[in-house]
Amino acid sequence: MNCFLSISAGKTHIMDPKNKMIKKRKLETGIKVIKIGNKTISLEGYLTKKTKTESNEPLPNPVGASAQDSQTGQTTLSVNLNPKEQQNVAENSKTRAFPGDPAYLKTRQGLPLWTRQDEIRGILQQDDVLVLVGETGSGKSTQVPQFLYQEQWCQRKKVRIEKDGWTEEVNVGGMIAITQPRRVAATTLAHRVSREAGTPLNGERGVSSNRKNATSRGLVGYSVRFDHRVPPGTKIKYMTEGMLLQELLRDPHLRQYSAIIVDEIHERSVDVDLLSGFLKQIVTRDKAGRAGIPLKVVIMSATANVESIKQFFSGATPDEPFDSSTVKEDPTSSPVRLLQIEGRQFPVDVVHTLKPVPDIQETLLKTIFKIHTEEPLQDKHGRADILAFLTGQEEIEAAQRLIEEYAATLAANVPKIKVFPLFGQLSMEAQHEAFQPIKGGFTRKIVLATNIAETSVTVPGVRYVVDCGKAKVKQFRPRLGMESLLAKPISKSSAIQRAGRAGREGPGKCFRLYTEETYGTLEKTDLPEILRTDVLGAVLTMKARGIDDVMSFPLMDPPDVESVEKALLHLHLLGAIDDEGGITETGRKMVRFPVTAPYARVLLAAADPKFECLAEAIDIISIITAGEDIFLQIQTEETKEEVEIYRKELYRREGDLLTYLNTMQLYVSENADRVQWCKTRKINTRNMKQALNIRKQLRGLCVKQGLMEQPPPDPQPFSPISPERAATILQCFLKGFALKTAMLAPDSSYVTTHGKHVVAIHPASVLHGQKKEAIMFLEHVYTQKNYAKKVSAIQAAWITDALEN
């Protein structure tokens, strides 16, 4: 089939020979129908609010009465036990008391939270939801679960639940989950608490926790991707937010748990927002599935700005979707209690500039040297190093050069300076250097960091913070189907957080490179991620967990209707939802993969006999989802030439995807020294290892779902992919990315088939500077320009093929 690009009157359309336009017709107001190619999709089923009341209103939950389960549609019978029975089950599963390690007791008793434990217990004995504000250092993440696990309501109870005419005996409760936004936080907190409690944390590594070689009982466990340690008898389980969201897929009522503690909610990840919605549903109306046994929810935030969160959990339900101004109190729900705990921060003096700063770099330099020459190198609290928050790598490297140049001119009696850059793309070793105490005694450490130092890592020894007032933020533009990455002013909350980094070890100072007036104009909080990213994944997550009417799912900050519509259309195009908006079998298979929807679609297509390239698709997707680009940038021209000799062997003329595949296949065929292999090619070892983990996980999932045979173990001899096979693989990827394509225009620019934007191939792509008939790109980001990333050369005809099924 031939395609051609017609450009007329400033408009470009791809046409197929039958002259059918491959273009989404604009949604006409009033008519809830959308056309893609020759397909007409009714939006009626999922864009309009359901008239059925059960999905919107709280369920009455009388004892022993059957009720329609709003999430699963199953009819359940809640069985409430009489007091005697209740006592029996409690006796059966009585928790063994862990005395706690006395070595840690004194430290624990010194925490601001220690004296409030009875209050916390008292509140949760009465009510189900507690919002706890505790600043950094209050000890909330480690102490709250230890205060609660021996509570009566935290015992596991054996109950009978009637489902589809069957009486099922199930256990409800017994564990407390504490969610964390990051894996490291979950694992380190679990280790810390297990030490405090004096119980081992040596449950099994791996997915299953009930294999034969079960180890000794323990109180504390954790569960993050690729790493699960849940000893038998675990009562306190630290886990990532995504992990609990996964568990919700299997168990919509979270029956394993007596309580969920949501930590660091102020970071407002998409996962925590979704989780909050599900928790609200369970708390306010979904107790039938738990046989009436309540789920306690503790929401923990480091910032005081929790009024909206409190209101959200108080059972207030929006009258109309997306209109939070018309909330009304739900009289059936229990009240939400609020508790504020003071932190253990030292005071931080905040200094603003008197006038707006025209040149950030110059003012940064001046400020740093003013601190360096006027403030002591150390005091009784310890070192007094400087942490500066900048927007990105480029800015950091420029500042480093300036500071080092100027430092060389300093007099001999002034302390020396050592600058450490700190950003995500740095190698592990380079990041680690920024955390080490300085070696020379007469030297001050200056760390130049991105936002990474605001939440993800803590730099020790910092007493001075310099804050440029900006951060790079990724924002998705649903109308353009692309995202942008630009430096934007930070929020007040973020500015306070940055300043706080100066007061961890002693009284500190924060120098803001903006005026107090500018500070006043900053937004109170950052825009939550769900309002900044493509909600495709969020919508699929909801659909897979039984939410038919995604518009009225409770969210603290609902995305606008247009974003949700776009996501629904996109899901429909991927085959994840049907014309009525219901999740399809394909959609259900897709959510089982720990990758975004388009990649999941590619995996399913790859398993199709038509393509049969699942092993290859997994290799590519593993590398892409492992993190940033595996190819590290090369600093000097000299090393670049050297490295390029080795990299040449990896590059494929078909583009980045085949280059990734080639790299993975050569990497796993390498038998001698994989670390050295990466080093000579300047490949990010950490990401390659992560890619191998993901590859193993995806292969395992695919084998389990019968999509592929058990692949042979590594290392396998390398044999390059044939051009024909390469074409098949790329056509398979088009099943997930048909809309992310562009055609070469007569003026040598690339014009997207969807949206008609001019895109440039990103310099990091192996196809940069090349002209191909058509390209597919997996990412589309506006920074300096409209960039297409992860680019492959394709034939235009493949695009229509992919759209036609």
Added chain:
DNA sequence: GAGCACTGC
């Protein structure tokens, strides 16, 4: 010729 930060049975 360019790269905020996280995450997933």
